[in-house]
Amino acid sequence: MNDRNRHSDRNRPRQGGPGPEGFSDGRLVEVHSHIARDKQEPAQGFSMTPIFVVFLFCAFGFWAGLYLTRNSRGFSASAFDLDAPVASASVGPAVFEPDAAKGEKLYLANCAACHQPTGMGLPGAFPPLANSPWVAGDEKRIIKIILVGMAGEVEIAGAKYNGNMPNVGAALKDAQIAHIATYVRSAWGNAAEPVMDVSVAEVRKALGSRGQYSPKEILEAHPLGK
Amino acid sequence: MSRIDAPLRVPFTLLFGSAALWLTLASVFSLLAKVQLLPSGLGACEWFAHGRLEAAARNAFVYGWAGNALFALNLWLLSQLGRFEIRNGWMAAIGGLFWNLALTWCTVSVIVHGPGAYALLDFPAGAGPVLAVSFALAGLWPVVAYAKRPTGHNFAAQWFVVGASVAFLLAFVLAQVTVVWAPASGVVQAVAHSWYVRSVELLWLGGSALGFGYYFVSKVLARPLHAYYLASVAFWTYFLFAGWTAPAALIGSPVPLWVQSAGVVGCVMMLVPVLLIGLNLLGALSKEGGWSRAWNSTSLRFISLGLTSILASIVLAAWSSDRAVNAALRFTSFSEGQGVLLLYAGVTMCVFGASYAALPRVSGGRWPSAAAIHTHFWASLLGAVGTVVSAFAQVGGRSPDWAFVAAGSSALLLLGHLAFASNAFATLIGGGESPQSHPAHD
Numbered sequence: 001m002n003d004r005n006r007h008s009d010r011n012r013p014r015q016g017g018p019g020p021e022g023f024s025d026g027r028l029v030e031v032h033s034h035i036a037r038d039k040q041e042p043a044q045g046f047s048m049t050p051i052f053v054v055f056l057f058c059a060f061g062f063w064a065g066l067y068l069t070r071n072s073r074g075f076s077a078s079a080f081d082l083d084a085p086v087a088s089a090s091v092g093p094a095v096f097e098p099d100a101a102k103g104e105k106l107y108l109a110n111c112a113a114c115h116q117p118t119g120m121g122l123p124g125a126f127p128p129l130a131n132s133p134w135v136a137g138d139e140k141r142i143i144k145i146i147l148v149g150m151a152g153e154v155e156i157a158g159a160k161y162n163g164n165m166p167n168v169g170a171a172l173k174d175a176q177i178a179h180i181a182t183y184v185r186s187a188w189g190n191a192a193e194p195v196m197d198v199s200v201a202e203v204r205k206a207l208g209s210r211g212q213y214s215p216k217e218i219l220e221a222h223p224l225g226k
Numbered sequence: 227m228s229r230i231d232a233p234l235r236v237p238f239t240l241l242f243g244s245a246a247l248w249l250t251l252a253s254v255f256s257l258l259a260k261v262q263l264l265p266s267g268l269g270a271c272e273w274f275a276h277g278r279l280e281a282a283a284r285n286a287f288v289y290g291w292a293g294n295a296l297f298a299l300n301l302w303l304l305s306q307l308g309r310f311e312i313r314n315g316w317m318a319a320i321g322g323l324f325w326n327l328a329l330t331w332c333t334v335s336v337i338v339h340g341p342g343a344y345a346l347l348d349f350p351a352g353a354g355p356v357l358a359v360s361f362a363l364a365g366l367w368p369v370v371a372y373a374k375r376p377t378g379h380n381f382a383a384q385w386f387v388v389g390a391s392v393a394f395l396l397a398f399v400l401a402q403v404t405v406v407w408a409p410a411s412g413v414v415q416a417v418a419h420s421w422y423v424r425s426v427e428l429l430w431l432g433g434s435a436l437g438f439g440y441y442f443v444s445k446v447l448a449r450p451l452h453a454y455y456l457a458s459v460a461f462w463t464y465f466l467f468a469g470w471t472a473p474a475a476l477i478g479s480p481v482p483l484w485v486q487s488a489g490v491v492g493c494v495m496m497l498v499p500v501l502l503i504g505l506n507l508l509g510a511l512s513k514e515g516g517w518s519r520a521w522n523s524t525s526l527r528f529i530s531l532g533l534t535s536i537l538a539s540i541v542l543a544a545w546s547s548d549r550a551v552n553a554a555l556r557f558t559s560f561s562e563g564q565g566v567l568l569l570y571a572g573v574t575m576c577v578f579g580a581s582y583a584a585l586p587r588v589s590g591g592r593w594p595s596a597a598a599i600h601t602h603f604w605a606s607l608l609g610a611v612g613t614v615v616s617a618f619a620q621v622g623g624r625s626p627d628w629a630f631v632a633a634g635s636s637a638l639l640l641l642g643h644l645a646f647a648s649n650a651f652a653t654l655i656g657g658g659e660s661p662q663s664h665p666a667h668d
Contacts, residue, residue, distance in 0.1 A: 023445045025306045032444070033379035035454045049453050053502070060498055064491040071549075072484035079483045082549070 096175055098194035103183025106176050110168055111184075119188040127154055127161040130188030135181075137225035139195045141218060142181050143203045146172075149212040167212070174200040230305050231588050237318035238588045239654045241298035241364065242581065244326050246647040248290025251333075253640040255283035260633040265626050273337050281341035281348055282333050288346060288426065288569070289329050289357070295577045296434045297322060297364045300387045302584045303441060304368040307384050308375035312367065321363025328356040344419045346426060347405055354402040361398065365391050382457040382506070383441035389465050390433030397425035397469075413481050421472040427568055428468040432536055435576035436464070436503060439533045442579060443507050446526040447516055452509030453502075460502035467495040474547040478556060493547035500540050507533055524599060525583040531607070532575030539568035555621065563617030570639075571610040578606070578646065585653045594656060598649040605642030609635045 023031070073079035108117060114126040121128035129135050134156070135142050147169035153162045169177050175197040185192035259279035261268055268274050297318065305312060312318070332349030342348035368387045372380070401422035404410045410418065444451050451457065470492025473485045511517055511530055520526040542564050546555050555561070582599070586592050593599060612635030616628045 023448050025445070026309070028441075028444055029307055029377075029379045029381045031450050032381045032454055032457075035450055036458065049456070049505075053456060053459065056501070057498060060495055064495060067494075068484070068487050068491055071487040071490070075482075075484040077482050080480045082483060 096178070096197045098178055098182040098196060100179070100183045100186050100194075102176075103179035103181070104187070106172070106180045107183050110172065111180065114163075114165070119184070121161065123159065124161060125163050127156050127163060129184050129190070131190065132156060133224045135184050135190055136192040138222045139181065139185075139193065139199055140203055141222040142184065143169075143177065143195065143200055144207065144213060144218060144221075146177050146181065147200075147204055148207055148210055150215060150218060151212045152214040152216070154215045165212070169200075169204075174198075174204065230309065230311055231302075231590075233312050233315050234302060234305060234588050237312075237315045237322065237364075238298045238302060238584075240319050241294045241301075241322045242585065243651065243654060244322065245291050245294035245298065246650045248286050248294060248326075248329075249643050250640075250647050252283050252286035252291055253636070253643045255279050255286060257633065257636040257640050259283055260629070260636040263624070263629045264633055265629075275340075278337055278340055281345070282336045284345065285329070285336060285349065286333055288431070289332075290326070292431050292569070292573060292577065293325065293329075293361075293365075294322065295581065296390075296431070297325075297367075299438070299577065299580045299584055300365070300391060300434055301367040301371070302588060303437065303580070304371035304384060304387055307381055307441070308371045310371035310374055312371075318364045318367055321360045321365070323360075324356055325360035325364055328353045328360065344405055344415075346423055347401060347419065351406050354398075354406055358395065358399055358402065361395055365394065381440070382451075382454070382461060383437040383439075385458075385461045386433045386437030386440065386464075389461070390430045390437065393425055393433065393465070394430035397422050397429070416476060416479065417473060417481055417485060420475045421469055423475075424472040425469055427565075428471065428540075429465065431569060431573040432468070433465070435532060435536060435573040438576045438580040439503075439507050439529055442525050442529050442583065443510050443520075443533075446523045447510060447519060449510060449513070451506045452513065453505050456502045457506050460499045460506060463495070464499035464503070467492050467499065471496055471543060471547075474543070474552070475561075477547070477549060477552045490547045490549070493544045496540050497544050500537050503533075504537055508537075524603075525579040527603065528575045528579030528582065532572050532577075532579060535567050535575065535610075536572035539564055539572055542567070558621045559617045559624075560621050563614045566610065566613045566617060570606075571614060575606070575610075578602070581650065585650060589654050589656075591653050591656050593649055594652045595649055598645040601645040602642045602649070605638045605645065609637075609639035609642060611635075612638065 071082060073082075115121050115129050116126070119128060119130040127134070134145075134154075145165065147167060149165040149167045151164045153160055155161075172180070177200045178195045178197040181195040181200075184190065185195065256279075258268065258274060259276050262274065262276040262279065272278075301312070301318065304310065332353050335350050335353075336348060347354075368384075368391045372384050372388045375384075401418055404418040405415050405422070409415055440451065440457070470488055472492070473481065473489030474493045476489065477486045479486075511520055517530070520530040546552055546560065546564070582593065612631055616632040616635065619625075619631075620628045
């Protein structure tokens with residue numbers, strides 16, 4: 001039955017739906033059940049379609065895995081923005097760990113010009129840090145001196161040093177000062193506790209904008225240990 | 227066949243009649259909502275705020291029109307395919323009755339008190355359980371019909387319809403619990419809500435419409451579907467990935483990145499079932515003058531149009547899930563256009579097509595007016611095209627000219643729906659005197 005014959009009838013579906021030339025419901029279900037069971041339409045021969053579908057599915061699956069792992073920031077529940085800097089996105093607030101190796105680099109860059117890479121200082125002007133009771137004991141002493149500096153005469157191991165140390169720490173971050181203090185307190189025969197960045201932050205806040213310490217002031221606040 | 231059709235009559239008439247009424251009501255709401263966007267507008271009356279009308283139109287359209295129509299048509303289709311004679315049709319009728327009562331309450335509440343925060347879940351909390359129980363009474367008949375089929379034979383249309391019915395109830399109950407009754411944390415609510423919306427759109431509505439597609443393409447063309455052995459892969463991949471497309475709606479919002487990325491992957495993976503379904507259905511339509519035969523069959527004309535739109539909308543969803551594209555289209559009217567493409571040009575066209583075949587069978591009458599069918603087809607086709615095009619055209623920003631096009635399209639849709647509803651009522655009621663007196667062709 002060609003289209004022209006159907007024309008008079010179009011848009012007026014007769015009772016029974018699509019009409020006598022349509023599949024009956026029973027036949028429709030049966031035919032498709034057989035196709036599904038035999039997998040291939042009979043008389044069609046070998047078909048590339050199933051192979052193609054398998055490859056296609058593999059390709060989509062491969063892409064999906066790749067995309068998901070690359071765009072999920074380690075499936076972290078606290079990663080929300082693909083454009084956020086990686087560190088803050090994936091590990092949250094960083095935990096500070098005092099690191100003597102970092103401290104050594106910072107010491108060489110900021111302190112060694114006067115106190116020398118050996119920590120021995122220079123006679124008369126720059127006091128030594130090696131085996132010094134000044135850097136050990138209460139960590140606030142070394143933090144304060146790094147932050148605002150110290151001017152005046154000090155006597156260490158019988159030798160007198162008349163130095164004038166500027167506020168080196170004003171240009172450094174809390175964590176950097178903590179690294180430096182940690183390094184100094186563990187190098188050259190010193191053996192004192194590491195220093196945390198929060199301690200530096202506390203001291204910096206407490207000092208406000210005060211100027212250099214004199215040796216007398218700092219020893220009153222933090223007497224040397226034995 | 228009338229052994230199967232006759233006991234369907236009462237529940238089918240009730241359900242489909244309600245569906246036609248809701249469709250008309252939804253069209254009126256939608257037209258008013260579109261008119262509110264015109265420069266002149268309707269004034270500042272609170273009840274006629276665009277947001278309220280839009281929400282009422284959405285609820286009436288999805289639950290009222292599509293819901294009732296799918297209750298009726300899914301029951302009818304699986305009864306045909308499974309040779310199932312419904313014995314407790316009154317249960318479906320009772321379910322439909324309470325579904326419609328609850329929905330009326332919801333619609334009034336949305337208009338009077340305003341919609342809630344979550345689209346498609348924005349009705350009074352008490353209505354949720356009523357809707358769920360009503361659905362269980364009226365919407366699960368396809369499962370019964372499938373389970374009781376006399377032979378071991380089965381067909382893809384049955385899988386899609388059964389899957390769609392089960393998926394809706396599951397999604398609805400879970401969404402009610404996590405969003406309305408025992409609200410989870412904010413992020414989980416947003417994810418659950420997007421999952422619910424996609425489940426309704428793609429699984430319940432889209433799945434049923436694809437079921438109609440599998441049935442009518444093969445039946446009207448009287449030929450087996452192309453590469454039919456792939457249909458089971460199509461079915462499983464469709465139902466597997468459809469839910470995962472949901473988080474793509476949340477790209478850029480504060481939900482964990484991997485959830486967003488899973489949404490993108492879901493959207494792209496949907497291309498697999500789209501390809502296979504296209505191979506099955508459009509492949510069969512493209513052989514031996516299938517398209518022209520489809521054009522000359524009222525049912526298949528609507529359904530082939532609907533299938534093409536559904537597949538196109540899923541392809542568009544995959545494209546717009548790309549993060550760069552999404553960043554440009556997010557919060558624009560693009561998603562509105564895509565929704566109309568899926569739910570109106572896609573699902574509703576398939577439902578129209580199925581009803582043109584089902585109503586005469588069940589009522590024993592025939593469609594009284596060919597002119598009304600023509601009016602309906604052209605008005606809804608042009609209305610759908612106008613709505614979609616105006617939504618896509620306003621992606622760069624709202625414009626008064628396109629707002630007129632959208633309002634005009636809504637008016638066209640209302641006209642088409644009036645023609646359809648009056649024709650459908652005449653068929654349902656007019657054919658009723660003596661259903662046995664007409665010999666069935668089948």
